[in-house]
Amino acid sequence: MAILRIERLGHQGDGIARGPVFVPGALPGEEVEGEVVDGILAVPKIVTPSSDRVRGPCAHARSCGGCQLQHASDGFVGDWKTDVVRQALSAHGLDTELRTIATSPSQTRRRAAFSVRRTKKGALAGFHIKASDVIVAVPNCLLVHPDIAAALPLVEQIGMLGASRKGELSVLITRTDGGLDVAVRGGRPLDAALGEMLAGLGRQHDLARLSWEGDVAVARRQPELRMGKANVVPPPGAFLQATPEGEAALLAAVQEVVAGARRVADLFAGCGTFALPLSGAAPVHAVEGEAPMLAALDHGWRNAQGLKPVTTETRDLFRNPLLVDELRRFDAVVIDPPRAGAQAQIAELAAAHMPRIAYVSCNPVSFARDAAALVAQGYTLDWIQVVDQFRWSTHVELAACLTRTR
Structure with missing residues (x-):
């Protein structure tokens, strides 16, 4: 076991001690203890915490890969x-x-790309654990707008309908003035039967639009966004x-x-x-x-x-x-x-x-x-x-x- 002092924060958000040794979840000035393997102290025990250390507000902060700095104060970040x-x-x-x-x-992100896989009992939707292909569910995510957080069951339903047993879908959800705009990538081919089921999801969740591999499958309202004095309908999945x-x-x-x-x-x-x-x-x-x-x-x-x-x-x-x-x-x-x-x-x-x-x-x-x-x-x-x-x-x-x- 080693005791290290964190000298600085790297560009990926990991603490860096002399060596260098990378310590995820550590802040400059902290003393940490743990086992170093291949230059990484993966599970640090914080011996001397920084005054900038705070309790992460999100219950998923330790597992989800979407946030690297919830353990740091807003001023520090x-x-x-x-x-x-x-x-x-x-x-x-x-x-x-x-x-x-x-x-x-917080809760102002108007777009989020969820990952979803089919399981034996249904589907699992959420974000990837850091540096992993494992998906962790993120109900009540504090990053995204509540309308997008509430759409996680929709993402699971899309996975059950359109994902292969081994593949993974990417579901990009954008909150627009016309409602949610959903863009799906990585699914099985869109046929008449799948199109009918997606139309049902569109009605159930009151979607503005749903596209499948870039092709519009459901169009109930225009997913408009205000830009200056103009109303713009971005193409599916646009930046x-x-x-x-x-x-x-x-x-x-x-x-x-x-x-x-x-x-x-x-x-x-x-x-x-x-x-x-x-x-x-x-x-x-x-x-x-x-x-x-x-x-x-x-x-x-x-x-x-x-x-x-x-x-x-x-x-x-x-x-x-x-x-x-x-x-x-x-x-x-x-x-x-x-x-x-x-x-x-x-x-x-x-x-x-x-x-x-x-x-x-x-x-x-x-x-x-x-x-x-x-x-x-x-x-x-x-x-x-x-x-x-x-x-x-x-x-x-x-x-x-x-x-x-x-």
Whole structure:
């Protein structure tokens, strides 16, 4: 048995002692005791607890893999996530104002991806145990909106109807203004009999829509979401911001950056999270690689009132970024790439001397790399708004303001 002192928290939320030894569930400054196997103290006994240690509010905190930080105080988590951004910047020699983190309240997640497997007696639905394919049921989950938590029996029913005996279904549930929108992946082929049973589930649970492997199987109401002045119906399973509060914090930061712009480009635009609200003040050109998402954006814009023109372009910005001559039509750009960042597009933005860039990121590491490339080409990183809409997890997001100074 070893007694270790935790020196810091790693990016996956584990405590790290000298060695390094990884200790899940431990906090900096704590002394822990246990058996170390292959550099991991998997079942620590907390000998000296941190003043930041709290009792996890969720009964499933120890088993469910969805939350890694319920044992830490909110203040500690906010400071740690902010420091994750600070360290990513520091690795590239960058420093800037980090605004107070905007943390979404509990029970506000409007979408969740449940896993479900058939069992001998029915089905088991929930989330995976950390680093495992074992599913743990999560009734009364404190992360998701109560409407989604209450849908766990629906997920079990879907598993009983559509999962193979050995396979696992993924059931993505999104809370929309029209009701729950359900997208199922990994099930058996959709035939007439299954379609009829799913229609029955739609009526029983008052669903807005249910799709099966991307095809709409049940459509009772439009699963609309409000984006600015527009109502948008995202395609099944489309990317959306996780919480309304998180989306509002990111949007407010983006609007601050591009305020007063005469024409804006929104790159990796999705269904219009930023493009549609921004079009209330200026024309917007929205570019996205997934045509169905742009179709949803365009339909929302065409059926709204009081918006400036919004044009759309389906384009793979990784392989085919907007070039300098195309970018010079705009005086501000919003860019919200996936976790890998957008090196090719960033190079073109720098070469075009884009006056203002609002950069939204879900990965501080790739953001810091891209921001450093812009700073090297004459930009100033003015400030960053850190956003936590994945409460109690290690995930952190941000929106940044970059302006051209030379």
